[in-house]
Amino acid sequence: MTVDFSFEDVHVLSCSIFKPKNQAKFNIYALSKPHSASAPPPNNAELAKVGLGALLLWGAGLWWLFTAVFFTLRYRTEGLPFNLGWWGFTFPLGVYTVATLGLNRVTGFAGFAAIGIVLAMLLGGLWLVVLSKTLRELARGQLFHAPCLVPVR
DSSP states (O other), X not given: OOBOOOXXXXXXXXXXXXHHHHHHHHHHHHHTSOSSTTSOOOOHHHHHHHHHHXXXXXXXXXXXXXXXXXXXXXXXXXXXXXXXXXXXXXXXXXXXXXXXXXXXXXHOOHHHHHHHHHHHHHHHHHHHHHHXXXXXXXXXXXXXXXXXXXXXX
């Protein structure tokens, strides 16, 4: 049996691939804090290394965000069909939002707070869109349609 994946279907799956990289930013932030009262606090050199790593990953995440939005809008104009994979759009954005707000806590830079708040609002809106489409397709009885399993003609 041959399966046919359209670019639109593969794009939805590809968005969740970047979650681990976004999670890495959050882990770097978490590692910058002592985990127990007996642990010595990190020194300035260690914090600088952690901060640089987090900023580099955050910048790569920003590039991913712009790329994901660009391709999503492109495929939407061509008719991006809804499936449960759309929930994969929410997870990377959620982790990136948490990482951005975590960078604000660590650095105190108000720009991260502003960007984090905007990302949180976008995430809430995206979550509502995906939830409404999920409920609509569930009511229609078409929620569990797998486009990749449609036979090739």
